[in-house]
Amino acid sequence: MNTPSIQGKESVLDELSLSVRNESATQKICPHNSNISCASCRLNELCLPIALNKTEIHQLDEIVERNRPLKKGDHLYRQNDEFRSVFAVRSGSFKSYVLSDTGQGRVTGFYLPGEIIGMDGIASKHYSNSTQSLEHSSICEIPFSQLEKLSHQLPNLQHHFFAIMGNEIAKDQQIHTLLSSYSAEERTASFLLGLSSRYARVSLSPTRFLLPMTRSDIGEYLGLTVETVSRIFTSLQKKGLIEVNNREIELTDLSALRAIIGVDTC
Amino acid sequence: MNTPSIQGKESVLDELSLSVRNESATQKICPHNSNISCASCRLNELCLPIALNKTEIHQLDEIVERNRPLKKGDHLYRQNDEFRSVFAVRSGSFKSYVLSDTGQGRVTGFYLPGEIIGMDGIASKHYSNSTQSLEHSSICEIPFSQLEKLSHQLPNLQHHFFAIMGNEIAKDQQIHTLLSSYSAEERTASFLLGLSSRYARVSLSPTRFLLPMTRSDIGEYLGLTVETVSRIFTSLQKKGLIEVNNREIELTDLSALRAIIGVDTC
């Protein structure tokens, strides 16, 4: 490896590595520490409390259960578990996946701080996938029946939760298009740009971050094999669009990446 | 063609063709005729009014706009139009699609009677795709701001609309898995079985129906080319699992079709 390692568990964080180690960075924004209210959470402008006033946030706060942090690999819930709650990521990251008949999993989504997990279970009352922590993470659990009750009292919350679900639907349909007509390189570029803007949303660098997931996870998510993902990474690096070192990634030419997926770069 | 044509526009419908011509059949269930209330609509047990009592249905009825029927090819809305309403299919069928940069469209969804269209626009306030009628169809338009207001008054309606959106999310994630890991034959089998159960839902034959969409539409939806879809149809027919004549299709061996996608056939 020709750049200094930033993987050391207890390494002292300098300016550079701080901007890269997303887990630590999200800790700053929204600690694993459970003694935090929605009102004081740094994510409250992106998460469920958005558009709520102080009184309303307090009411939401009452129904949120702040569970103890999850270790890497811990499950939030498993496929077919009874649906009880949706979850807001406070720090860390998660992946959802289903097990195919052949035993191997297929990743259906990744979740970063401020994002909502578990809405696939609302209709059938059972989760349709399993969801697992990708690193040391913390979560806010929102019992759905109480969220419904509160939404009924707070039109703002109802409106916003409709919007969150609508957003999930729009996002899923974009992925549908991605998978049904884009090449491996286009899918990968789109994936990286998607992560970029999601990190930007939580005030992290949009051009330098650590991938919380394996190449295999990315492949399963994008309908590609590990080998192809690895090859595309190498090839994008050779073209000078990205810089990769294991999980560390830098997007060195955003507009060229956008050009790959056919977005006008103005 | 070696089976009697059932495509004749004004042909007198006999027992057989009645069960096959879905457009006409759905007319019986829920006519193009606009003078019908939710209370009397044959779809009210599957559509928005589900779980509402008589008074509540009447309230919903007040906000529903029953537009004049759409001809084949008519647009319900276009990509980037301002989001104002969601729509319930009363009869006929629709497809949603986005135009890729290369000009060719990619189909993101098909909608049959009793299904809800347009939820992708809720978050961004603009429709993220265009939606077009595939045949002579009729629609109920539900202005979203009024639906929100009414949902606030009727907990049942709020609950049910959360469920409808949750169902859309779960369905989209299933398609994600389908596209990222299934073969052309598996995708096609899954698509046919999906249509089958959706027709069954509106009391039409689950084994004999007319495809409202072209092979090309199916291909765009499943991430395949027209040629591949056509070849898979031919091959499934040779294996005796289906019987195809142009748009007319019969699923002659449901359990074998299920076996293709790895579902235990009990």
Added chain:
DNA sequence: AGTTATTATTGATCTAGAATAAGGGCTTGC
């Protein structure tokens, strides 16, 4: 009814990405 445009089928070739194989670097646990 006859013409044109769209839709569907079938065959022949080509290619993007899968599968297979194999080695090396990290991480984890004893």
Added chain:
DNA sequence: GCAAGCCCTTATTCTAGATCAATAATAACT
């Protein structure tokens, strides 16, 4: 500190499905 697993990369071969091409069948238009 060493061993056992992962995880990632790279090279080689192979194949499912795309692309190209041509024709036939249907539907739509005048």
